[in-house]
Amino acid sequence: MNPKFAICLYQETFTDLESADLLTGEGLVRVPTKGNPRIEFSVHQRLSEPDTARWVELVETFSSLNVDYVTSSSAGAILTLKTQDRIFACCFGSSVSNIKRENIEHEFGLAAAFQRMSKDQMKKVESFTLGANPLTNTRAATVPTTKDNFNIDSFLENITELSGFNTTIKGKKNLIKGKEFYSSPVPNSLQSIKELCEQLLTDYSTAIQSAEYKRLTSTKKIKDKNEIQELNNELLERLIAQDDTIYLVDYESVGDQDSYRFHPKGTEYNEIDINDFYSDLDETRTLDLQYIKGRTITIVDENDTITSTWPFYKCLFLELPFHDNTCILFRGIWYEIQERYLEDLREFIRQYEIDDLDLPQWDENQIEEDYSYAAAAAIGGQYWDQEFYNHPNYSYNIEFCDILTKDYIIHVKKGSKSSLSSRKLPLSSYTRM
Numbered sequence: 001m002n003p004k005f006a007i008c009l010y011q012e013t014f015t016d017l018e019s020a021d022l023l024t025g026e027g028l029v030r031v032p033t034k035g036n037p038r039i040e041f042s043v044h045q046r047l048s049e050p051d052t053a054r055w056v057e058l059v060e061t062f063s064s065l066n067v068d069y070v071t072s073s074s075a076g077a078i079l080t081l082k083t084q085d086r087i088f089a090c091c092f093g094s095s096v097s098n099i100k101r102e103n104i105e106h107e108f109g110l111a112a113a114f115q116r117m118s119k120d121q122m123k124k125v126e127s128f129t130l131g132a133n134p135l136t137n138t139r140a141a142t143v144p145t146t147k148d149n150f151n152i153d154s155f156l157e158n159i160t161e162l163s164g165f166n167t168t169i170k171g172k173k174n175l176i177k178g179k180e181f182y183s184s185p186v187p188n189s190l191q192s193i194k195e196l197c198e199q200l201l202t203d204y205s206t207a208i209q210s211a212e213y214k215r216l217t218s219t220k221k222i223k224d225k226n227e228i229q230e231l232n233n234e235l236l237e238r239l240i241a242q243d244d245t246i247y248l249v250d251y252e253s254v255g256d257q258d259s260y261r262f263h264p265k266g267t268e269y270n271e272i273d274i275n276d277f278y279s280d281l282d283e284t285r286t287l288d289l290q291y292i293k294g295r296t297i298t299i300v301d302e303n304d305t306i307t308s309t310w311p312f313y314k315c316l317f318l319e320l321p322f323h324d325n326t327c328i329l330f331r332g333i334w335y336e337i338q339e340r341y342l343e344d345l346r347e348f349i350r351q352y353e354i355d356d357l358d359l360p361q362w363d364e365n366q367i368e369e370d371y372s373y374a375a376a377a378a379i380g381g382q383y384w385d386q387e388f389y390n391h392p393n394y395s396y397n398i399e400f401c402d403i404l405t406k407d408y409i410i411h412v413k414k415g416s417k418s419s420l421s422s423r424k425l426p427l428s429s430y431t432r433m
Contacts, residue, residue, distance in 0.1 A: 006181035046076040111207035113178025126161035218341035251310040261298040381405040
C-alpha cells in the first residue's frame with residue numbers, strides 16, 4: 001500500500017517557487033533534486049531529532065521501559081511543484097505545519113475531493129451549522145454510501161470536510177480526504193504526482209463552479225488574515241461613527257439573566273443595545289481593535305448577582321457587502337455568505353411568512369419583553385419569551401419563539417432606527433403553523 005501525502009494549492013498571486021511566502025518554520029533544508037528536468041520543482045526536508053514521548057516519564061514511575069524504543073521523530077519533506085502556472089505543495093510525513101496556510105486556497109482539498117469522490121462511496125462528512133449556536137457535526141458511515149444518506153440540510157449545513165473513495169480507471173479504490181489539503185495515496189513517480197496535481201486543479205476549478213457544491217458550501221469561515229483585518233477595520237470605523245447598523249446579540253442563552261452592564265459596576269440595561277454602549281462610552285477614549293476585543297458585557301440576575309461575563313467583540317453582529325457576497329460578524333467569527341444562497345433562503349422564508357396578523361402598535365419605548373407580553377395578551381396567545389428548552393445531546397438552550405398561538409409562531413425583534421419608521425411592528429417574522 002502506498003503511503004499517503006497531503007497536497008495544497010497556493011493562491012494565484014504566488015508564482016515563484018523561490019518565494020519566501022510558501023513555507024515557514026525552523027528545520028527546513030532545501031535538498032538537491034534529480035530526475036525529470038522538464039518539471040519545475042524543489043524539495044525541502046524537515047530535519048528532526050529523536051524526542052522522548054511525553055507519556056514516558058509517567059509510565060516509568062510504575063514500570064521499567066526499554067528507553068531504546070520510546071523515542072519518536074517528526075521527519076518530513078515538502079515537494080513544491082509548478083505546473084499550469086500554479087504552485088502546489090505536496091507534504092510527506094510531518095510537514096503540513098510548515099505550509100504558510102494564509103497563502104493557500106482554503107477550499108482546494110474539499111472541492112477537489114467533492115469532484116473526485118465516487119457518488120456512492122462517501123465515508124465521512126464534517127459540517128457546521130450557522131445558527132444561534134454554531135455547531136460542528138461529524139457523521140461517519142460504517143460502509144461507503146451516497147451523500148443523500150448523510151441527510152445534509154443544504155439550507156442550514158455547510159460541509160467543511162469530506163472523505164470517501166475515488167475509483168481509478170483501472171477500478172482501484174483509493175481513500176481520499178479533502179479539507180484545506182487533499183489527501184490520497186502517493187503516486188509512484190514525480191511525473192505521476194505532477195499529473196495528479198494538474199487533474200486536481202481541473203477538479204477544483206470545476207467543483208467551485210458547480211451549483212451543488214456552492215449550495216453545500218454557501219457559508220464559509222473567513223481564514224485569510226488580510227481579509228479579516230480589512231473587515232475589522234470597517235467594523236472599527238462604524239463603531240467610531242456610532243453606526244446603528246451594528247447589533248449586539250446575546251453570546252449565549254442564560255435563563256436567569258435580568259439585565260446587562262457594560263462595566264461590572266456600571267449602569268444596568270434591560271436590553272443589550274449598541275446605542276446604550278455608545279452612550280456608556282468614555283468620550284475621551286480612543287477606540288481601537290485591542291480595546292474592543294478587551295471589553296466585556298456583564299450579565300446580572302434579578303438578585304443583582306453577576307452570573308456571566310461575555311466578550312464584547314463576540315456579541316457584535318454586523319452585515320457587510322464583501323467581494324460580491326455578504327459577510328457577517330457573528331460570535332467573534334467573520335463568515336462569507338453567497339448572495340445567491342441568501343436570496344434562496346429569503347424566498348424559502350417568504351413561503352411561511354404572513355402579513356395579516358393584527359398585533360398592537362409598538363410605542364418605540366417598550367422593551368421586547370414588555371411588548372411581547374402585552375401582544376400575547378392582546379391576541380390571546382401564549383407568552384414564550386425566555387422559555388428555554390434543552391436536549392441532553394447539546395450544551396445550550398433554545399428559545400422556540402416569543403409568542404405562540406394555535407395558528408402562529410411569532411418572533412419579536414427590534415429593528416434598526418431606519419427600518420422602524422417604515423414598519424408597523426418590530427418583528428423579524430411571524431409564521432403560520
